[in-house]
Amino acid sequence: MYVSSFLSLQTALSGVEAAQEELNTTGNNIANANTAGYEDQTVTLTQTSPLTIAGDQSANALQLGTGVNASGVANASNPYLDTAARTQSAATSSANTMQSYTSQLQSLLGENNNNKGAISSELQTFWGDWNSLSNNPQNAGAAQSVIDDGQTLAQGINQLAGNISNLQSQAQTQYSNITADAPGGQVYDDVTQLASLNHQIAQATQGGYGDNQLLDQRNAVIDDLSGLASVQVTNNPDGTVNLSFGGITNLVQGSTVNWPASGTTTLGSGGFSFPGTASSVGGTLGALLSFAGSGGTLDQVSGQLDGVATQLATSVNSLTATSTSGVTAFFTLTTGGAPGTAAASLAVNPTLVANPSEVPVTATTNPGANDIAVAVSQLSGGAPDQAYGALVETVGGLAQAASNNATNETALATQIDNQRQSVEGVDMNQEMANLVQEQQAYEASAKVMSAFSTMMSSLMSVVGQ
Structure with a gap:
């Protein structure tokens, strides 16, 4: 040849x-x-x-x-490391979001720095005022102090309830902004870009020319989405992928975005909803749902604060009910309604504010008697203080657990990212x-x-x- x-x-x-x-x-x-x-x-x-x-x-x-x-x-690219990194990204973002918000919640109590404006301090001042009044039951100044510091205490509980509500609104706004069905919403922008990249990759695959840059861009978009909620990626024969997001099946299907998604778990008035529970959503959005959603962390803490307000009013009012001054309730509050209602409504009886001389001091007709004042002062360290102490312990426990979890998840994410970088990086x-x-x-x-x-x-x- x-x-x-x-x-x-x-x-x-x-x-x-x-x-x-x-x-x-x-x-x-x-x-x-x-x-x-x-x-x-x-x-x-x-x-x-x-x-x-x-x-x-x-x-x-x-x-x-x-x-x-x-x-x-x-x-x-290593698909196994990609999947591991994205799964961990959802866990880490969730942990970091919870750590941030529980830290803010703990700071609202102001109990870490022996703050004189903290409710625990105001409670002790209030009990001390009753003790002073018991020593001088006919002293107008002592009665006025009971009224003034009672108002300060009630307003402190009102403010804490309001601050918790504001924190809930903050989380709801963040959720709504991320999931907004419009340009500027992080999920919207990412899934729209993902669908566009899928289209370009399909064209490149069909034409037989390189698409490495497009693949890198698509991986970056999916990585970003994995921090917002759990993601599952399915490869298609034409080079495109389908993306399930937070339990929403095929939010992106090739070059099509199935928007808006419908479901049962939502937060606030904006954004779309997810099927399933907050824990199944994962990522930042799952943490926001868990923290600020219906029945979530903030609702539970608000409910516990309602218990503090109710316990305080009930404990004091049960003693002042026998008063001969004509005013039998020192505190007023509204029960029922959404979590936080009782705490937000707690107030000193307006009649007493207008007439401090009618502060209940005794259940007798003896002008110098002090039995009610003594009994109220002896509530110090009792059920109201214990209820508030339990609230502080609950919030502190949440913040500590969230901090520990964030540290652990971040360390694991770093380890997986290092492994991924060693294989996929330069x-x-x-x-x-x-x-x-x-x-x-x-x-x-x-x-x-x-x-x-x-x-x-x-x-x-x-x-x-």
């Missing part, structure tokens, strides 16, 4: 071209070493079809190699080694071409003589 003299030249040329492609790719890796979401790329080299010069196509045939082909450039030491190897391959193939050129020149000079 005749073999062209230029076969060696073509073989060497394929080596030069392949080495050049590798050098270009390595240079691109180095340039993007610090680019967020960039995955290390490698050239896929395949042997070109050999030339059979004797025999048939069996294993015993005599064949000549014809060179190498740079058949493509592949990203160093290793500068490896790239430098690749440069040396690729340059040597380029030079070797070029020398073959140079040798062939010299040989052909010599041959032509001989033939021409």
Whole structure:
């Protein structure tokens, strides 16, 4: 069989071209070493079809190699590490969101720094006023102090209830902003971009040209979404993916966004809702639902604060009920309604505020008697204080648990991200080694071409003589 003299030249040329492609790719890796979401790329080299010069196509045939082909450039993506990182991202974002909000909740109580304006301090001042009144039952100034500090205490509980409500509104606003069905909503922007990237990747796949940059961009979008809620990714034959988000099946299906999603778990008046429970949603949105949603952490704390207000009013009023002054209830409040209602409504009886002289001091007709004042002062350390102490302990426990969980989840996320980076990221030491190897391959193939050129020149000079 005749073999062209230029076969060696073509073989060497394929080596030069392949080495050049590798050098270009390595240079691109180095340039993007610090680019967020960039995955290390490698050239896929395949042997070109050999030339059979004797025999048939069996294993015993005599064949000549014809060179190498740079058949493509592949990203160093690892789907298992991607899935692990995104699962952990949801857990870490959820933990960090809970840590942030429970820390804010704890700071609302103001009990960590021995704050004189804290409710525990106001309770002690209030009991002390009753003790002073018991020592001077007919002293107008002592009665006024009971009224004034009773109002301060009630207003402190009112303010705490209001602050908890404001914190709930803050979380609801964050949820609504993230899930808003309009440009600017983080979920909306991400899933819209994801659908667009799916469309471009499908076109690239169909056209047979590279889509590595598009794949990197899509992975970055999915990573961002994984911090908002749990994600599940399903690959399609055309190169696109389907994305389930927070339990919403196929929120993105190829190049289509199935928006808005409907479900049963929501928060506030804005944004879409999720099926299932807050724990199944995961991520930042799951934490917001768990913290500020119906029956969530804030509702439970508000309910416990209602218990403090109710216990305070009940304990004091049960003693003042026997008063002969004409006023039998020191505190007023509204029970029932949404969590926080009782705490927000607690107040000193308006009649007493207008007439401090009618503060209940005794259940007798003796002007100098002090039995009610003594009994109220002895509530110090009793049921109202214990109810509030339990509230402080609850909130402190929530904040500590959230902090510990955030620390643990962040450490685990760092570990997984490091593993992912070691596989998918750019290793500068490896790239430098690749440069040396690729340059040597380029030079070797070029020398073959140079040798062939010299040989052909010599041959032509001989033939021409």
